[in-house]
Amino acid sequence: MKILVTGGAGFIGSHLVDALIEREHDVRVFDELVPQVHGAVDGPPAYLNPEVEFVRGDVQDKAALRKALQDVEVVYHEAAEVGVGQSMYEVTRYVNANTAGTGVLLEILANEPHTVQKLIVASSMSIYGEGAYECPVHWVVHPQLRPDEQLEAREWEVRCPVPVEGSKSKAKGSTFQPSNLPTCNRKLEPIPTSEDKPLFPTSIYAISKMDQELMCLSIGRAYDIPTVALRYFNVYGPRQALSNPYTGVAAIFSSRLLNGNPPLIFEDGQQSRDFVHVSDIVQANLLALERDEANFGVFNVGTGRQTTVLDVAHSLAEGLGVDINPEIVDQYRAGDIRHCYADITRIRETLGFEPQVQFEDGMRDLIDWVRRQESSDLVDQAKAELEQRGLAK
Ligand SMILES: NC(=O)c1ccc[n+]([C@@H]2O[C@H](COP(=O)([O-])OP(=O)(O)OC[C@H]3O[C@@H](n4cnc5c(N)ncnc54)[C@H](O)[C@@H]3O)[C@@H](O)[C@H]2O)c1
Known part of the structure; x- marks a missing residue:
């Protein structure tokens, strides 16, 4: 098939491109080569598969995107500005590239003749906000952000937000808005987060990812273009941008360690995520x-396993053979969640997905690649930017 991958020169897109070419698809990549990810470059990264047709362009440029869509049967929409903290002050940059850029793609599909038969959009676990939890009394609860007073007291674990007057049946599965009512306040246990959890994106990045997902599904349904949204959890692996201080934690930590600096850990390091290779x-x-069964569906893509941020830092230091302990900075960031890991029942049962890479093996793979890279460490600068704005306290 003729396949267009927007953002196909990036970390995830480029691996997808390799797999598509291996399956003998005809692949075109449309990517702006954003300097924050790629540096100041004239052409695509050396790792990009030589068999692709590469087109440099911004998804906000309708004429360029229209041209790139010519004869295309499948679109993978991976292009996005990626950075949670940065999105909280470069708001229009994220809204323009992610929300408006997706709007441009969808406007072409809605209004113009095209050959697209399937649209697959990269969504994100960030759209959930906090993951799902269990309270010993109120069963499954979906808390929103932890209150500021709690975080100022350096009490990190999420507490049950159900008002004490609330009956047990009313509490089931509900999302509780913050209120002044006294709450149950028991410590909660994280449980796997399923696709049915109400969405509560807590950053502009996350809001723009939710926009991308909802917009694609809406236009897909309206114009009968089978559309699939994949909610990636925390992705790691070779080709992850190491000098971009706004991306995934594994890349950021590797870059710190390679430059002889300790990984900086917010809160106490016991916050957890689902790291997927x-x-x-x-x-x-x-x-x-x-699989046609995927059409018009949303699916979590993770491992179903919970790993703490501290474990990631230790694994990477061990793998790189450096004796550097992470530095716990005793700060927290606005909008950060405590725990979220995937319930992968839906994708397993509907599409037969089974994660293949164990965390330890995957980290080894990341490390083998990191060792061969040079990266500049811009983490202190990114942290200072957050502090100046009161976003890290
Ligand atoms: N990495 C993760 O952990 C993760 C988790 C959840 C979702 N995602 C999503 O997966 C997708 C790929 O992410 P990634 O980790 O490979 O990031 P990446 O930054 O490596 O790749 C994104 C690519 O998109 C390109 N791009 C950005 N803005 C563009 C624009 N306006 N026009 C054209 N190209 C543009 C960049 O140049 C880059 O090559 C993104 O949509 C991201 O939101 C990633």
Whole structure:
């Protein structure tokens, strides 16, 4: 098939491109080569598969995107500005590239003759906000952000937000808005987050990812273009941008360690995420393409396993053979969540997805690649930017 991958020169897109070419698809990449990710470059990164047709362009440029869509049967929409903290002050940059850029793509599909038969959009776990939790009394609860007073007291774990007057049945599965009522306040246990959890994006980045997902599904349904949204959890692996201080934690930590600096850890390091190797993200994307059962669906793509941020820092230091302990900075960031890991029942049962890469093996793979890279460490600068704005306290 003729396939367009927007953002195909990036970390995830480029691995997807390799897999598509291996399956003998005809692949075109449309990517702006954003300097924050690629540096100041004239052409695509050396790792980009030589068999792709590469087109440099911005998804906000309708004429360029229209041209790139010519004869295309499948679109993978991976292009996005990626950075949670940065999105909280470069607001229009994120809204323009992610929300408006997706709007440009969809306007072409809605209004102009095209050959697209399937649209697969990269969504994100960030749209959930806090993950799902269990309270010993109120069963499943979906808390919103932890109150500021709690974080100022350096009490990190999420507490049950159900008002004490609330009955047990009313509490089930509800999302509680912050209120002044006294709450249950028991410590909660994180449980796997399913696609049914109400969405509560807490950053402009996350809001723009939610926009991308909802907009694609809406236009897809209206114009009968089978559309699939994949909610990636925390993706790691080779080709992850190491000098971009706004991206994934594994890349940021590797870059710090390689430059002889300790990884900086917010809160106490016991916050957890679901780290999924990029090859498993590729697997999910191929299933989304090949299986009609995926059409018009949203699917979590993770491992179902919870790993703490401190574990990631220790694994990387051990793997790189450096004796550097992470530095716990005793600060927290506005909008950060405590725990979120995937319930992958839906993608497993509907599409037959099964994560293949264990965390330890995947980290080894990341480390093998990191060792061969040179990266500049811009983390202190990024942290200072957050502090200046009161976004890290
Ligand atoms: N990495 C993760 O952990 C993660 C998790 C959840 C979702 N995602 C999503 O997966 C997708 C790929 O992310 P990634 O980690 O590979 O990031 P990346 O930054 O490596 O890749 C994104 C690519 O998009 C390009 N791009 C950005 N803005 C563009 C624009 N306006 N026009 C054209 N191209 C543009 C960049 O140049 C880059 O090559 C993104 O949509 C991201 O939101 C990533």
